Structure formats: C-alpha cells, structure tokens
Amino acid sequence: MAFRVVALCSMHLVPDCHVVNSDQMGVHLKPFSERTYEVKGAKQVLNLGKEDKCQFTVLGSATVDGVLLPLQVVFQVVFQGKMGQVLPKNVAAVIAASEGWHLTHNANHWSTQKTMRSFV
DSSP, rough: OOHHHHHHHHTTOOOOOOOOOEEEEEEESSSOSSOOOOOOSSSSSOTTTTTTOOOOEEEEEEEEEOBBBBOOEEEEOOOOOOOSSOOSHHHHHHHHHHHEEEEEEEEESSSHHHHHHHOO
C-alpha cells in the first residue's frame, strides 16, 4: 500500500502536504486503570470504571511532511432533540476552536461518513 501511494503521488505530482494519514480512538470520559490496590493474592479485586462505556471519539491526522492537523472530536448526543446543545460552550470550547479543533456531535460517539466529510 505504501509503495502504491508513493508511486501515485510521484506520477501525479501530489505534494506531501496533501497526503494525510488519520486514526480514530475512543476516549473514556471516566478512565480506568488496570492497576489496583489490594492485598497481594486476594481472591477478588475491585476494578472501578472498567464497565463504563461513556466515551467520545477523537480523530488525529498528520500530513506526510510532518504537520499535525487539528483534532476532530465527536461527542455523543445525550439528550434527544438537543443536537446543538451537546457541544461545549465554555472556555475550553473557545480554546479548542482557537486551536483549530473540529467539534461535532452525533447520535452516538462514533465517527460516521457525515462527520468524516465535515472534517475533510
């Protein structure tokens, strides 16, 4: 795949800044750790937060010439019928927007074709 991309970019004179690699990851709202504090050898160890499924999706992208593009953050719509109200409107949102982050929302926290198109 990498050789095909290089060949096509070379043949069509595509600049390095137009070749982008992206990856998505789910970020837990309440992170958990595999580390626990329990007496060594205990039969049962409580692991808090592992069953928590609340998360949002972050899409990170970088160009071939090493430029890190602004992040896309996809929030889950928690309250039905309030699509516009799910996005943060506080100081953190203003800072994120000034840094070029792309904040969006969806019926769930996953990226969809619609959120990907809005990012591009």
